[in-house]
Amino acid sequence: MQRLEQRDEVEMLALMLLIRRFEERASQQYQAQKIGGFCHLYIGQEAVVTGAVAAVREDDYIITAYRDHAHALARGTSANACMAELFGKATGCSRGLGGSMHFFDRQNHMYGGHAIVGAHVPLAAGMAFASRYRGEDRVTLCFFGDGAINQGSFHEALNLIALYNLPVVLICENNLFAMGTSVKRSTSLKQIVDRAEGYDIPGEIVDGMNFREVRDKLTEIVGSIRKDPHPAFVEIRTYRYRGHSMSDPASYRTKEELEKYRLDDPITRLRAQLTREGKLTNEQFDQRDKKAKETVIASVKFAESSPELPVEKVYDYVYFNGAVEAGVSPAKRQESAAAAAAATE
Amino acid sequence: MREITYRQALNEALAEELERDPNVFLMGEEVAEYHGAYKVSAGLLERFGPKRIIDTPISENGFAGLGIGAAMVGLRPIIEFMTFSFSLVAFDQVVNNAPNMFMMSGGQFNIPITFRGPNGPAHQLGATHSHATENLFASVPGLKVCTPATPRDAKGLLKAAVRDDNPVLVLEAELLYSSKGMVEPPDEELLIPLGQAEVKREGSDVSIICYAQTVPLALAVAAQLEEEDISAEIVDLRSIKPLDEQAVFNSIAKTHRAVIVEQDRAFCGVGAEICYRIQKNIFDALDAPILRVSQEDVPIPYNERLEKFVLPNADKLMAGVKKVCYA
Numbered sequence: 001m002q003r004l005e006q007r008d009e010v011e012m013l014a015l016m017l018l019i020r021r022f023e024e025r026a027s028q029q030y031q032a033q034k035i036g037g038f039c040h041l042y043i044g045q046e047a048v049v050t051g052a053v054a055a056v057r058e059d060d061y062i063i064t065a066y067r068d069h070a071h072a073l074a075r076g077t078s079a080n081a082c083m084a085e086l087f088g089k090a091t092g093c094s095r096g097l098g099g100s101m102h103f104f105d106r107q108n109h110m111y112g113g114h115a116i117v118g119a120h121v122p123l124a125a126g127m128a129f130a131s132r133y134r135g136e137d138r139v140t141l142c143f144f145g146d147g148a149i150n151q152g153s154f155h156e157a158l159n160l161i162a163l164y165n166l167p168v169v170l171i172c173e174n175n176l177f178a179m180g181t182s183v184k185r186s187t188s189l190k191q192i193v194d195r196a197e198g199y200d201i202p203g204e205i206v207d208g209m210n211f212r213e214v215r216d217k218l219t220e221i222v223g224s225i226r227k228d229p230h231p232a233f234v235e236i237r238t239y240r241y242r243g244h245s246m247s248d249p250a251s252y253r254t255k256e257e258l259e260k261y262r263l264d265d266p267i268t269r270l271r272a273q274l275t276r277e278g279k280l281t282n283e284q285f286d287q288r289d290k291k292a293k294e295t296v297i298a299s300v301k302f303a304e305s306s307p308e309l310p311v312e313k314v315y316d317y318v319y320f321n322g323a324v325e326a327g328v329s330p331a332k333r334q335e336s337a338a339a340a341a342a343a344t345e
Numbered sequence: 346m347r348e349i350t351y352r353q354a355l356n357e358a359l360a361e362e363l364e365r366d367p368n369v370f371l372m373g374e375e376v377a378e379y380h381g382a383y384k385v386s387a388g389l390l391e392r393f394g395p396k397r398i399i400d401t402p403i404s405e406n407g408f409a410g411l412g413i414g415a416a417m418v419g420l421r422p423i424i425e426f427m428t429f430s431f432s433l434v435a436f437d438q439v440v441n442n443a444p445n446m447f448m449m450s451g452g453q454f455n456i457p458i459t460f461r462g463p464n465g466p467a468h469q470l471g472a473t474h475s476h477a478t479e480n481l482f483a484s485v486p487g488l489k490v491c492t493p494a495t496p497r498d499a500k501g502l503l504k505a506a507v508r509d510d511n512p513v514l515v516l517e518a519e520l521l522y523s524s525k526g527m528v529e530p531p532d533e534e535l536l537i538p539l540g541q542a543e544v545k546r547e548g549s550d551v552s553i554i555c556y557a558q559t560v561p562l563a564l565a566v567a568a569q570l571e572e573e574d575i576s577a578e579i580v581d582l583r584s585i586k587p588l589d590e591q592a593v594f595n596s597i598a599k600t601h602r603a604v605i606v607e608q609d610r611a612f613c614g615v616g617a618e619i620c621y622r623i624q625k626n627i628f629d630a631l632d633a634p635i636l637r638v639s640q641e642d643v644p645i646p647y648n649e650r651l652e653k654f655v656l657p658n659a660d661k662l663m664a665g666v667k668k669v670c671y672a
């Protein structure tokens with residue numbers, strides 16, 4: 001198995017570019033009404049998930065909230081499968097059944113895509129419990145926003161994780177806002193990382209605009225967990241450039257604040273570092289960026305030309321074995337499906 | 346009367362009740378500075394201040410319980426769920442604390458609280474964000490559940506809910522916030538009693554029993570049916586609990602046929618209860634079996650066509666009506 005940490009930094013920069021170009025394109029396609037529902041973009045936060053995946057193995061578990069496109073891409077889900085999911089197509093990573101907030105990719109160990117704030121943190125505990133149970137040295141990375149740390153499920157999960165000493169890295173992507181509510185207005189603590197202290201979980205603050213810092217810190221933590229399973233907490237400080245979702249004008253923050261963070265852009269930063277060190281020329285950067293753009297444009301074409309699931313297939317995703325619902329015979333089900341299909345044509 | 350939106354009507358109801366009773370406060374995620382995720386509380390922070398219009402962290406179980414506790418000692422909280430899909434996080438408080446307190450305490454503690462917010466599937470929000478919760482909550486003794494479909498009903502029912510001395514859920518129709526309708530002027534007190542249905546359109550051939558987002562659907566279908574010489578009567582339940590069964594019986598006594606259109610699932614649902622009551626009370630009035638149009642019994646898919654297939658829609662209702670009319 002290829003260890004991502006051995007991938008070179010230019011490749012990780014290319015991944016950040018792919019994420020950014022993907023999100024820009026998603027935004028455009030959302031405005032063109034090719035994408036429905038809620039859509040939350042990750043622009044500005046790229047170094048967090050990129051740095052994190054650079055620190056783990058491909059078979060480590062990853063789970064996150066609804067701002068999840070980047071996590072799938074970082075895990076190796078193709079841009080095609082991601083864009084097709086946004087388009088609601090059968091070729092999407094969740095077959096068009098989940099949408100923007102519910103990306104899943106079992107093969108690449110991406111366990112969602114969870115849209116109820118805080119609800120996935122106990123799931124991370126369960127995944128780590130299973131690793132421990134089976135005696136594996138896998139690590140679970142659980143990403144969540146600053147808004148999630150005040151949910152009951154979060155607190156219950158942290159206690160369970162600490163109590164059972166589970167191999168989870170709790171990664172708080174602190175972008176300062178939960179929708180329009182700043183951390184200052186939502187949380188009684190001076191800093192989020194102190195939440196971990198209450199559960200006796202070691203915590204650290206990391207600069208989320210700096211790819212190298214994220215990767216190095218997580219590499220250290222993950223290495224120590226692999227040797228001897230235990231939980232860890234990182235508050236990764238970052239910023240989302242766009243509104244909370246496509247419908248949020250983000251008028252609760254100032255232009256100056258946004259500009260300050262944009263000047264500290266994670267892509268620009270890594271590019272500058274690599275250029276300074278003679279590892280990347282402008283041409284090479286442009287080439288990578290061009291490739292990212294092409295990949296994303298191709299993904300739109302792919303999504304557009306992909307088929308949707310036939311409507312009656314919806315029943316196949318209720319129970320694993322396709323069992324019928326109570327009281328309805330398969331024949332009756334088919335009949336009503338056919339009737340409804342005719343009606344919705 | 347003047348024309349306002351459903352959103353404005355709710356806003357007026359909140360403002361009027363906050364004005365009337367200093368014990369009333371509004372609490373929820375983004376209700377104050379952001380004016381509500383759906384802008385229902387626009388201007389309220391500015392008018393009533395941060396003591397009474399209160400932003401919370403994302404802690405539904407916590408602030409729902411806070412509301413119940415405050416109600417035990419004399420306040421009259423209005424708790425907003427950003428959507429009722431998130432009320433599931435607070436299910437314990439809403440279902441196990443609010444409605445049980447009165448019985449458990451031997452009548453010492455009634456809980457005058459209003460839980461409100463958008464309910465029901467919207468558009469392509471996926472399985473976690475598309476819950477209609479009326480079946481879940483209406484099955485709980487001690488809770489009252491109303492489901493306004495028009496601006497007038499939204500205003501009148503919300504005000505009645507706030508004044509009720511019991512826990513009331515006002516399940517607002519997410520897709521109707523921008524819809525318009527005629528409402529009494531602000532200086533005229535508008536209270537619509539819980540448990541009172543309204544005939545939204547008179548008809549003679551078939552009764553369509555509906556509520557919330559299915560009311561405009563039924564009205565549109567009725568207009569179409571008229572062109573085919575089928576006269577449909579539209580009975581808007583307005584409240585699920587208490588249920589105005591008499592209004593349903595009265596209509597069916599006239600039309601002898603009924604289709605129930607629900608925004609929730611059929612299994613163990615509102616329509617099942619209504620069917621039972623119809624056959625028990627006025628079986629002889631029926632000329633055809635009752636038909637239900639509801640959600641398919643599946644989690645809601647994101648894909649637009651599949652979602653549409655799963656939800657009740659005009660075509661399904663049309664087909665249902667024709668079937669009971671043998672047309």
Ligand SMILES: Cc1ncc(C[n+]2csc(CCOP(=O)(O)OP(=O)(O)O)c2C)c(N)n1
Nearest residue numbers: 067115116117145146147148177178179431
């Ligand atoms: C239980 C629950 N309550 C409310 C919401 C609505 N909601 C969606 S995202 C969000 C803000 C979350 O912010 P944060 O956790 O900081 O993540 P970010 O959006 O910054 O990535 C809210 C309130 C929800 N999805 N689930």
